[in-house]
Amino acid sequence: MYRNFKIVPQIIFGRGSFNQLEDVLQAKRATPDSYMVFVLDDVFKGKELEQRLPLHKGDMLLPVNVDDEPKTGYIDQLVAQVRAYNPRTPDGIIGIGGGSAMDIAKAVSLLLNNPGSAADYQGWDLIKNPAVYHVAVPTLSGTGAEISRTTVLTGPVKKLGINSDYTLYDQILLDPELIKDVPKEQWFFTGMDCYIHDVESLEGTFLNEFSRAYGEKSIELCRQVFLEDHPDKDDKLMMASYFGGMSIAYSQVGACHALSYGLSFVLGTHHGIGCCITFDYLEEVYPQGVKEFRQMMAKHGIQLPRNLTKGLDDQALNTMATVALGLAPLWENCFGKDWQQIMTKERVLELYRKM
Numbered sequence: 619m620y621r622n623f624k625i626v627p628q629i630i631f632g633r634g635s636f637n638q639l640e641d642v643l644q645a646k647r648a649t650p651d652s653y654m655v656f657v658l659d660d661v662f663k664g665k666e667l668e669q670r671l672p673l674h675k676g677d678m679l680l681p682v683n684v685d686d687e688p689k690t691g692y693i694d695q696l697v698a699q700v701r702a703y704n705p706r707t708p709d710g711i712i713g714i715g716g717g718s719a720m721d722i723a724k725a726v727s728l729l730l731n732n733p734g735s736a737a738d739y740q741g742w743d744l745i746k747n748p749a750v751y752h753v754a755v756p757t758l759s760g761t762g763a764e765i766s767r768t769t770v771l772t773g774p775v776k777k778l779g780i781n782s783d784y785t786l787y788d789q790i791l792l793d794p795e796l797i798k799d800v801p802k803e804q805w806f807f808t809g810m811d812c813y814i815h816d817v818e819s820l821e822g823t824f825l826n827e828f829s830r831a832y833g834e835k836s837i838e839l840c841r842q843v844f845l846e847d848h849p850d851k852d853d854k855l856m857m858a859s860y861f862g863g864m865s866i867a868y869s870q871v872g873a874c875h876a877l878s879y880g881l882s883f884v885l886g887t888h889h890g891i892g893c894c895i896t897f898d899y900l901e902e903v904y905p906q907g908v909k910e911f912r913q914m915m916a917k918h919g920i921q922l923p924r925n926l927t928k929g930l931d932d933q934a935l936n937t938m939a940t941v942a943l944g945l946a947p948l949w950e951n952c953f954g955k956d957w958q959q960i961m962t963k964e965r966v967l968e969l970y971r972k973m
Contacts, residue, residue, distance in 0.1 A: 623828075623868055624783040626765055629790050633853070636755065636793040640672035643710060646751055652709040653677050655700055657723040659684055659715025659757065667714070667757070667796070678703050680726075684718035687882055687889065690736035690773040693725040700730065707731070711752040713787075716808065717761030717770075717889065720754050724769040724785050727752040736780065737773040745782040753789040757796045759855045760808035760890065762815060762863025764790045770889065776941055777883040792860065794852040806844075806920050807890035809855055810911065812862040813840040814893050817907035818872035819865040822951040826868065833865035844914040872952035873903050873961070876945040877969060880938035885926060895922055899972050903952065927973045939966040 630638055643654055653676040660681040662668050673679065680696065700708065707730055713723025725736055727749040732739065739745055754764040763769075767786050768779030797805075816837035819829050839858035843851045877900075878892035887895065894911075901908045915922070927935065943949070943966060949957040 621868070624767070624786055625864070625867075626787050626790050628788065629792065631792040631856075633793060633795050635791055636670065636796060639712070639753075639755065639791060642753065642789060642791070643672060643712070646710050647674070648709050651676070651706075653704055653706075654710045654712060655680055655708045655726070657682055657696075657711060657713045657715075657719060657726060659719040662714070662757075671714075676704075678708070682715070682719055682722050684715065684722070686886055687772050687777075688718050688722050688725070688770070690740070690771050693722065693729060693736035693771065696722065696726050697729045697736075700726065708750060711750050712755065713752065714755040714757065716756065716758035717763040717811075720756060720761075720763040720787075721769040721771070723752055723754070724749070724763075724787070725771060725780060728769070728780060728782070728784060736771055739780045739782075740771060740773050740776060740778040742781045743783075745780065745784045747784070749784045751788050753791065754787045755791045755793070755796070756856070756859070758800055758804070758808045759797050759852075759859040760810065760812040760862075762812060762859050762866070764792070765860050765863035766867060772883060776944060777879045778945070792856050794850075794856050797852050797856065802918065803920065804890075806914075806918055807888075807894055809840065809844065809858075810894050810897070810914070811890045812836060812855075812859045813844070813911065813914070814874050814897050814907075815862040815866050815871060816840065817904050818874060818952070819862075819869045821904060821907070822869055822872055823954045824869040824951045829865045829867075829869040832861045836861035836865055841910075845910075845917060870947050870951035872948055874900055876942045876948040876952075877966070879945060880940075880942035880966075880970070881926070881973070883941045884930070884934050884938045887926070891923075895926065895973060896969075898922055899969055924973075927970050935967055935970055938970050939963050942966055 655678045711727040713720040731747045768781045770779045819833045839854045874897045877896040953960045
């Protein structure tokens with residue numbers, strides 16, 4: 619049985635398209651008393667982008683902090699804030715920022731219409747009720763969060779996304795002008811999340827022509843952005859992120875993402891840099907991808923942190939391994955149905971010790 623694949627239904631792309639956000643939202647404002655919630659990465663608090671938000675009277679500006687990876691408890695707090703602000707359900711949630719901010723907005727839109735804690739829904743297809751209408755405006759490119767059916771969260775016992783067709787955004791607005799001033803290292807690490815999506819998808823056992831078509835275009839754009847010099851590199855990276863997210867949507871990521879989840883759960887390592895750290899140790903699994911990745915690092919003068927796991931006790935390392943090995947679909951995509959015979963706990967621990 620083939621999965622009936624759902625995608626984001628409405629997309630705007632182009633420089634300056636952020637100015638159309640007002641028109642997009644106006645069509646969704648049901649009554650004069652209705653309101654929208656703008657989930658804004660707090661790095662933009664007091665900055666020009668905040669001043670450009672099409673806020674109406676009664677709308678809620680909800681700055682969110684993404685210094686740490688999003689946690690289920692933080693989502694619960696934000697949902698409570700929205701309900702305390704106005705007991706009526708908002709007409710829309712607008713996520714503005716990088717992957718974490720967009721994931722937070724997804725999770726808030728889901729939990730406003732579903733009871734309990736965000737931790738209750740970590741897994742696959744556990745959400746029962748559709749989300750509040752939600753819109754993504756990425757200010758970073760690479761994660762594919764704008765197009766994916768998951769919102770990645772760290773819970774009390776695991777790091778695992780809320781994976782659901784209801785998680786998908788109803789509208790995305792892709793304006794390359796919004797990513798022009800991203801600091802170089804953040805730009806690189808987030809962009810590499812996209813490149814690694816492509817490698818894991820294109821070399822995975824779940825690969826099909828749907829995924830291949832998107833993955834090949836995405837990796838071609840990544841090579842233009844990170845190995846060549848193009849004046850429209852921001853446009854290219856924004857589309858690479860979109861295509862990379864589409865590539866893994868009908869297949870899966872692989873070993874690098876599984877290992878990065880364990881690293882993040884124990885050490886709080888941010889997703890983009892965590893993927894880069896783990897990918898650099900997977901030459902045996904993705905030899906050509908790692909070789910090219912290192913060429914990209916050299917071109918942009920990027921140095922990865924080392925010795926992150928030095929001094930960690932056996933309990934911490936075992937927790938990392940347990941989190942990573944719990945992501946069975948990722949390992950199956952990488953190695954096939956017999957993946958447990960190939961990627962043993964001992965091999966995972968050996969990889970973590972090298973980091």
